[in-house]
Amino acid sequence: MSPVAVSMCICRGVSFAALLPQARAAGWDLAALMRETGCGAQCGLCRPYLRRMLATGETTFHQLLWEDSR
Numbered sequence: 001m002s003p004v005a006v007s008m009c010i011c012r013g014v015s016f017a018a019l020l021p022q023a024r025a026a027g028w029d030l031a032a033l034m035r036e037t038g039c040g041a042q043c044g045l046c047r048p049y050l051r052r053m054l055a056t057g058e059t060t061f062h063q064l065l066w067e068d069s070r
Ligand code: FES
Pocket: 008, 009, 010, 011, 012, 038, 039, 040, 041, 042, 043, 044, 045, 046, 047
C-alpha cells in the first residue's frame, strides 16, 4: 500500500472530492477551475493532480505527480 495519498489543494483547503462535482457541473477546464476557486493558482503543487482529476475523475492519488506528469 502506497504511503502517498494526495486528495486536496492544501493552499485553499479544498478537497478534490469537493472540487470535481463543481467542475463537472460548471464544465470547467483546469484554467477555469483555477480562476473560479483559486485551487492550483497559488503554490501550484496540486495543479497536476487537478489536471488528472478532470481527465479521469480520480480524487485521491497514490503517486506523486509533477507538472510534466501525464
Ligand atoms: S496546493 Fe493547491 S495551489 Fe497550493
